[in-house]
Amino acid sequence: MANGSRMAAWEHWGAELKYRRELAGLTQGELGRRVFVSGGYIGQFEQAIRKPQLDVAIRIDEVLQTDGFFERAWRKLIDDKRYADYFAAAADLERLATKICEFESMITPGLLQTSAYTRALTLANNPFADDEYIEDRVRARMDRAGILKEATRPEYWVVLHEAALRVPVGGSAVMAAQLEHIAQLMRERKTLVQVLPFAAGACAQMGKSLKLMEFEDAPPTAYTEAVYSGNLLDDPAVVKRAQGTYDLLRAAAxxxxxxxxxIESAAEDYRRCETTT
Known part of the structure; x- marks a missing residue:
């Protein structure tokens, strides 16, 4: 589904939510309390500013007695096979964000990846996949990264652990090109990258990733990921704690x-390895 068509479909989802809510005689605040979100969030769902999580869509069906309508519609809209189910909603939010702050402990963040680096990572995670599957994932990752080329691109801050510079994903040539790509984006002022060095020792979020997103007309969101699962967090108290964690990482970097x-020195090291092998 094209982005424009998808947005129109979410607007229809929101309009239907407003119609069913008013038909049930509930205010936004009353519905919000029953599905465990704020009334402001219900308003943002109705205006298609923010997309609900699946568990919220299911609770809306239960409260409004809509026989699974909102869950089925959610699954159809969020079902972008280019992304893992647990990441699809976060990928949608990236395009709406005005600011993205990200921490990665072992790999280059998706928005900074080159196609060769993405291909090597995808193959490592899916060693028996066919070429079509691999290339679909590469195209999806490059499509996401395209937001950094747009005039309306978000402010993009990255804290990258030094381990991500030293683990040779795809071999020396791929790593050299990947690090050169990051350096070029930094020189073009399309991203701010800080390296958290090995010398910093133990750090917050050790071995984990963290993504913070801010929006023009909606509250901030945090996203964390584990093995085959992701958590999109929008509780204000939890997001505030995540922002504090990111502040600690940035201070140590x-x-x-x-x-x-x-980063440039690491790229040169990989280039030297490439020429001596």
Missing amino acids: LSTEASLPL
Whole structure:
């Protein structure tokens, strides 16, 4: 489904929610309380500013007695096979974000990946997949990364653990090109990257990832990921704690000015390995 068609479908979802809510004689606040979100969130769902999570759609069906309508519609709209089910909603939110702050402990974040790096990662996770599957995933990742090329691109901040620079995903040539790509985006001021060095020792979110997203007309959201699962968090107290965690990571990391030469040096090391093998 094209982005424009998908947005129109979400607007229809929101309009139907408003119609069914008013038919039940409930205010946004009353419905929100019954499905465990704020009335403001119900208003954002109705205006298609924010997309609900699946469990909220299911509770809306239960409260409004709509026989699974909102759950079925949600599954149809969010069912983008290019992304894992648990990540599809977060991928949609990336395109709406005005600011994205991200931490990765072992790999380059998706929005910064080159196609060769993505291909190597996807193959490592799916060693028996056919070429069509692999290339579909690569195209989806490159489509996501395209938001950094747009005039309306979000502010993009990244804290990248030094381990992500040293693990040779795809081999020396792929890693050299990947790190050169990050350095180029930094020089073009399309992203701010800080490296969290090994010397920093133990850190918050050790071995985990964290993505924070801010929006023009909606509250901020945090996204974390585990093995074959993801958590899209929008509880204000939880998001505030996640923002505090990110602040700790940023404070422990090198400055962007010190990070750029480290990334460039790592790229040069991989280039030397490539020429000697």
